[in-house]
Amino acid sequence: MDNLSEIINYLKGKKVRFADAREHLFRERQIMTEDTRVEGINEQNVSGTGIKVLYENGWGYASTSAKGMDSLKKAADKALSLARNADKTATGKVELAAEPKHVAKFATKTKEDLFGPGVGDAVAVLIEAGETILKGKDVIKAGSYLVFRNVKKKYANTEGSLIETDISTVLPQIDATARANGEVKSRHYWPAPMNAGYEYFRGLDFKTNAERIAAQAREHCFAKSCETGATTLILDPEHLSLTMHESVGHPTELDRVLGYEESCAGRSFATTDKLNNFKYGSELVNFIADNTLEGGLASCGYDDEGVECQKWHMIKDGILTGYGVNRELAHKLKLKRANGTTRATKYCDVPITRIPNLYLAPGKKPLSFEELIADTEDGIYIEGMGSFSIDQMRLNMQFGGDAFWEIKKGKITGMLKNVVYNAISYEFWRKCDAIADKRSFKRAGFITCGKGDPMQAAQMTHGASPARFREIMVRRAKH
Ligand SMILES: [Zn+2]
Known part of the structure; x- marks a missing residue:
């Protein structure tokens, strides 16, 4: 911490209003296989220091991959110069939400170092x-994608915070492709990506799941096409993770809501006049943001503004009740504190508001997945993530999936194909009329959530129990 503390003292001497410095070591190993051969192994080691300065009402950010005080001072001078220039054209007063001073360490709980076992093991x-x-019968291709990521950060700011974090992340995926009956279809097994050590990867049951996805990829080739029309959908946790990411996670990033994020991936319909009064979903719908979730991909102890990770309701009993909020914009909602969602992917990236760990709370009444299916006369059960699209305001959305099952008279009767559904985001959540209880809660998540310009890829966990939605427009994707 000595260098970071010295650079912070240096900037204090330049009469900055606020400054922070972040030493950021990003290490990643990606392994790709195809059939029974290695398709690629990528290793990344990216390290450096980012320095952010607030001078009067202007911000500046600069970074360096070089080590040593001379390089840090050069970066600090550059950030300061940028901040002074920005101040000359500033149109309003920057009000930075207060945050207690933190002198702390946080690390992912791991039993085994991700990079301990050799590449050959994985x-x-x-x-x-x-x-x-x-x-598997009629299988023509197998594939896998595995990521081990470790990020170590040291953070210091002019308020006296000194924070060290050490985050380990595992993302394992395998997939199968079959050709039969004139069709080519695939099926995947994507266990939840987790902040964890190698032991998580070691504990996964690839064999059983490999057999299952091989058989289901083939079954998909023989599936009948769905009918176009409004129907009942039951969506599994992995599938819902993508739906909630796009239709709840991104729309509730306050920087996006206030127009700071228009150049890449759009704006949001969930404007601040809707806070605490807008019916975002049925009264069963509760979305919890929780960056304190153990093993959650966004659980990092403290964010890149020195704010402690927190837990809050994004949507409570169907009503919009919160946003992801940074220190600069908190006052726009008359909030005294930011909620710890500001992260940068690498040292050279400016920290921006990112989707937190965000999950649909399980139903409060006892309801197993089997009971939910049995209670549904006709409909479609969708598993896994597939294609998607959503407009700039996060309103009109369309989703495919990985596997589709017909429900007839309370039973899953067989596989369907070519299913997509579309809806207006909040109307979709308003049509949720049942959520299974916590016994079938599962996690999923992303490590490639794109935002910012230049683009940064962030990671966050989602989760849900299977949930039911009525009168959703389903279309046959192929004619
Ligand atoms: Zn995203």
């Missing part, structure tokens, strides 16, 4: 999964 597991998949 490759062997993925090749074995590929062999199992290829034994």
Whole structure:
């Protein structure tokens, strides 16, 4: 911390209103396999220091990958110069929400270092999964994608905070493709990406799931096409994770809501006049933002503004009740404190508001997944993430999926194909009339959520229990 503290003292001497410095070490290993061979191994080691300065009402940010005080001072001078220039054209007063001083450390709970076992260990597991998949009837391809990521940060600011974090992340995916009956279809097994050590990867059951997805990829080739029309949908947790990410997660980023994020991935319909009065979903719908969730991909202890991670309701009993809020914009909602959602992907990136760990709370009444299916006369059960699109305001949305099952008279009767549904985001959540209880709650998530210009890829966990939606427009994707 010595260098960071010294650079903060240096900037204090320049009469800045606020400054922070973040030493940021990003390490990642990606392994890709196809069939029974290694398709690629990528290793990244990116390290450096980012310095942010507020001078009067102007912000400046500069970074350096070089080590040593001379380089840090050059970056600090550049950030300060940018901030002074920005101040000359500032149109309003910057009001920075207060945050207690934190002198703290936070690390992902791990039993085994992600980079401890050699590359060969993980490759062997993925090749074995590929062999199992290829034994499936009519299977023509197996694939996998595995990411191990470790990010170490040291953070210091002019308010006296000194924070060290050490975050480890695992993302494992395998998939199967089959060709039969004139069709080519795939199916995947994407266990939840987690902040965890190697033990998480080691504990996954690839064999059983490889057999299952190989058989289901083939079954998908023989599935009948769905009918176009309004129907009942039951959506599994992995599928819902993408739906909630796009239709709740992004629309509730306050910087986006206030027009700071128009150049890339759009704006939001969830404007601040709707806070605490807008019916975003049925009264069963509760969305919890929780960056304190153990193993959550966005659980980092403290964010890149030195704000402690927190937990709050984004949507409570169907009503919009919160946003992801940084220190600069908190006062726009008359909030005294930001909620710890500001993160940067690498040292050279400016920290921006990111979707927190965000999940649909399980139903409060006892309801198993099997009871939910049994209670549904006709409809479609969708598993897994597929294609999607959503407009700039996060209103008109369309989703596919990975596997589709017909429900007839309370039973799953067989597979369907070519299913997509579309809806207006808040109307979709208003049509939620049942959520299974916590027994079937599962996590999913992303490590490639794109935002910002230049683009940054962030990570966050989502989750849900299977939930039911009535009168949703389903269309046959192929004619
Ligand atoms: Zn995203």
